[in-house]
Amino acid sequence: MNTINTQPTAIPEPKLDSQVNAPAVIPPAQLMYWSVRRELWENRSLYIAPLAAAALFLVGFLISTVRLPEKMRAASALSPMQQLQLIAEPYNFAALLLMGTTLFVAIFYCLDALYGERRDRSILFWKSLPVSDLTVVLSKASVPLLLLPLVTFVITIATQWIMLMLSTVVLLGSGVSVAPLWRQLPFFQMSLMLLFHLVLGHGLYYAPFYGWLLLVSGWARRAPFLWAALPLFAIGIVEKIAFNTTHFATMLGSRFTGGVEGGDFPLTVSESMHPLSHLIPLRFLISPGLWIGMAVFALFLAAAVRIRRYQAPI
Amino acid sequence: MACIEARGLRKTFGKTIALDGVDLRVEEGRILGLIGPNGAGKTTAFNAMLGLTPYQGKLRVLGRDPWTERDQLMRDVCFIADVAVLPRWMRVSQTLDYVAGVHPRFDRAKAESFLAKTTIGRDRRIRELSKGMVTQVHLAIIMAIDAKLLVLDEPTLGLDILYRKQFYDSLLSDYFDRSRTIVVATHQVEEIEHVLTDLMFLNRGRIVFQSSMEELEARYLEVMVRPEHAAAARALKPMHEHQVIGGSVLLFDLMPDLMPDVKHDVKHGHVDRQQLAALGDVHTPSIADLFVAVIGNQAGQSQGQEQGKGKGVAQ
Numbered sequence: 001m002n003t004i005n006t007q008p009t010a011i012p013e014p015k016l017d018s019q020v021n022a023p024a025v026i027p028p029a030q031l032m033y034w035s036v037r038r039e040l041w042e043n044r045s046l047y048i049a050p051l052a053a054a055a056l057f058l059v060g061f062l063i064s065t066v067r068l069p070e071k072m073r074a075a076s077a078l079s080p081m082q083q084l085q086l087i088a089e090p091y092n093f094a095a096l097l098l099m100g101t102t103l104f105v106a107i108f109y110c111l112d113a114l115y116g117e118r119r120d121r122s123i124l125f126w127k128s129l130p131v132s133d134l135t136v137v138l139s140k141a142s143v144p145l146l147l148l149p150l151v152t153f154v155i156t157i158a159t160q161w162i163m164l165m166l167s168t169v170v171l172l173g174s175g176v177s178v179a180p181l182w183r184q185l186p187f188f189q190m191s192l193m194l195l196f197h198l199v200l201g202h203g204l205y206y207a208p209f210y211g212w213l214l215l216v217s218g219w220a221r222r223a224p225f226l227w228a229a230l231p232l233f234a235i236g237i238v239e240k241i242a243f244n245t246t247h248f249a250t251m252l253g254s255r256f257t258g259g260v261e262g263g264d265f266p267l268t269v270s271e272s273m274h275p276l277s278h279l280i281p282l283r284f285l286i287s288p289g290l291w292i293g294m295a296v297f298a299l300f301l302a303a304a305v306r307i308r309r310y311q312a313p314i
Numbered sequence: 315m316a317c318i319e320a321r322g323l324r325k326t327f328g329k330t331i332a333l334d335g336v337d338l339r340v341e342e343g344r345i346l347g348l349i350g351p352n353g354a355g356k357t358t359a360f361n362a363m364l365g366l367t368p369y370q371g372k373l374r375v376l377g378r379d380p381w382t383e384r385d386q387l388m389r390d391v392c393f394i395a396d397v398a399v400l401p402r403w404m405r406v407s408q409t410l411d412y413v414a415g416v417h418p419r420f421d422r423a424k425a426e427s428f429l430a431k432t433t434i435g436r437d438r439r440i441r442e443l444s445k446g447m448v449t450q451v452h453l454a455i456i457m458a459i460d461a462k463l464l465v466l467d468e469p470t471l472g473l474d475i476l477y478r479k480q481f482y483d484s485l486l487s488d489y490f491d492r493s494r495t496i497v498v499a500t501h502q503v504e505e506i507e508h509v510l511t512d513l514m515f516l517n518r519g520r521i522v523f524q525s526s527m528e529e530l531e532a533r534y535l536e537v538m539v540r541p542e543h544a545a546a547a548r549a550l551k552p553m554h555e556h557q558v559i560g561g562s563v564l565l566f567d568l569m570p571d572l573m574p575d576v577k578h579d580v581k582h583g584h585v586d587r588q589q590l591a592a593l594g595d596v597h598t599p600s601i602a603d604l605f606v607a608v609i610g611n612q613a614g615q616s617q618g619q620e621q622g623k624g625k626g627v628a629q
Contacts, residue, residue: 025389025418026415026416026417026418030415030416031415031416033415034411034412034415034416035416037412037415038408038412041403041404041405041408042401042403042404117401120401120402121395121399122399122400122401122402123399124395124399125395125399125400125401127364127366127388128364128388128392128393128394128395128399129388129413129416129417130385130386130388130389130416130417130418131416132384132385310367310368312361312366312367313399
């Protein structure tokens with residue numbers, strides 16, 4: 001007998017009121033939205049760290065613009081390809097620095113995501129609300145998978161724009177032509193490749209790493225960092241001793257550096273200069289490496305959801 | 315309908331038996347006090363009811379299986395766990411925003427109006443608030459959720475007496491409307507005495523006493539006797555006796571044959587009100603007195619049994 005909607009006969013009015021006012025179910029998208037927002041409230045480092053890195057870089061870049069007019073004059077003597085390399089270099093470096101920063105942020109975020117809530121006992125509060133473990137884990141997984149790549153993208157593009165503007169102002173002030181700078185820098189193409197690189201590479205291709213870290217953070221009772229790292233070392237060492245091979249370490253390494261095929265996704269922005277660069281995302285999307293990784297990621301996430309169901313504060 | 319119904323509810327952690335075949339039925343619109351010594355299984359029972367832990371036996375909360383239907387169940391159930399669990403990094407306003415975002419039955423205006431009576435700033439972080447204030451925030455959220463069942467596990471732990479009193483007063487006057495059910499576990503029994511409609515004692519994973527408050531008044535009597543009447547009173551086989559200045563206080567069960575499932579461990583005979591009134595001042599025992607009588611006797615008896623038979627408690 002399903003009596004969940006039975007009206008109490010004694011005082012029916014308040015119940016009727018509330019049923020008119022409140023929808024019985026919150027749409028999943030809304031639950032997801034608030035869950036992700038909650039992550040942003042808690043983990044302000046998700047955007048503060050890349051912003052700080054960008055600010056730091058810009059300070060350095062500003063100082064370096066003292067030498068910019070001289071550099072541009074010297075560049076005019078070089079071949080167009082070399083010119084491009086020279087001009088694009090600081091822009092690539094900015095992108096790499098921000099990627100590195102957010103990769104660190106992502107790793108530490110994942111390790112704490114399902115561990116911190118148990119340590120500070122707030123899991124009891126989260127579990128007192130009608131948000132499923134699946135929604136919680138998915139919202140946490142979406143942070144390194146989707147949110148951080150996009151945050152990195154936006155901050156990188158903003159940084160590169162500021163660099164371009166600063167350079168332009170400095171060059172105009174010193175009387176050196178800005179034309180080579182604006183002509184040589186393939187800004188739009190660079191941005192597009194950066195977006196692909198971040199979303200496909202840092203998001204999707206690294207997904208099994210994030211899944212593993214989330215799983216460990218949901219399971220470990222202490223020191224999630226050690227629990228995440230030690231099994232990987234252990235497998236590698238056992239494999240080395242037992243078979244004298246290093247397949248596992250090689251696999252991890254190739255996953256980290258972008259795929260067995262040696263560059264499933266463009267690792268550096270300078271690859272974006274390649275004339276066929278627009279094919280790279282396509283090649284990546286049909287590579288088995290990506291989909292095997294996604295399957296492993298799904299397995300790790302499913303385990304993390306199941307584990308969270310049983311977990312209590314530690 | 316029964317709000318909570320359990321039959322043979324069992325939960326073990328390794329060799330430790332946390333719940334040892336609990337049968338209970340809580341009707342809708344009741345306020346049940348679940349009282350028990352530390353480690354009696356109260357929190358485990360709550361965890362089972364709230365779908366936080368798997369269990370053996372049959373359990374239905376609002377007609378649902380809490381473990382398999384937890385997500386749906388939590389739309390109609392609220393709980394405050396035994397420690398302050400509001401996330402410390404959160405701002406008060408964020409807490410309200412979040413709950414309003416994810417809970418279909420949360421009435422934000424109600425929470426705001428409750429908070430307006432306090433001095434808590436909306437942009438304060440939980441970690442900056444005193445323990446009493448954190449509880450106020452949590453209570454404001456809970457009271458603004460139109461839930462059918464509210465589970466409170468030591469909700470006032472660590473609060474001073476003013477906050478504790480205010481907590482239960484608000485709960486009764488602003489929240490409880492007789493269609494809701496509240497289950498509360500606490501060690502501070504004297505403060506919830508006037509709040510409860512039903513009472514249950516849990517000890518070593520078993521329910522050792524259950525009664526409605528009306529029944530309790532009709533059935534149990536405490537009599538304060540002077541030393542000269544003590545022997546006569548003891549002959550009537552009280553459940554429990556303790557000494558006070560100027561005499562002894564004896565606790566009697568007027569209907570010892572009722573509720574055969576609940577064993578009182580001392581055999582006692584039939585007495586009536588007049589008999590006891592003749593011996594001294596009679597009054598309804600407090601929950602605390604009753605608790606000491608029931609649990610204290612249990613403890614004494616099980617120790618005796620262990621010495622005698624080697625193992626086990628009664629039944």
